[in-house]
Amino acid sequence: MAEVYDDVSGRKLEKFLATMPGVQAALDEVRFEIAARAEELLLQHRREGHASIDVEDGRVDKYVVLDDERGAKAALSIEYGRAESIVVKEAKDGSTYLDVIPASEGLFILARAANLPKKRKGKVHL
Incomplete structure (x- = not known):
């Protein structure tokens, strides 16, 4: 018997x-094919040009990453969208006011590039 x-x-x-x-x-x-498709999809929607597609190597796996150097979790909002939010801002004269940041639909750049289903998993709190 074989072992x-x-x-x-x-x-x-x-x-x-x-x-x-x-x-x-x-x-x-x-990974190259997915990154190329993701870059093409991102270019179709780019407004200010802050986000980019990067590739990274893990120990075994290869990754395609939607990166946004602004650091405000914008890549997550680009991929999955965001709900409307109200933030308190300060005016130049020192007074405060409420500013409404409108909701936006997710673009699902990475999901579409990798031919994955476009769906949010649970609630995303930003």
């Missing part, structure tokens, strides 16, 4: 297979 091992050279079989050069090359190709 099946769940590791190769001390590494889990899945990680061993995932880190093979051919598998990593295939992941690079798919």
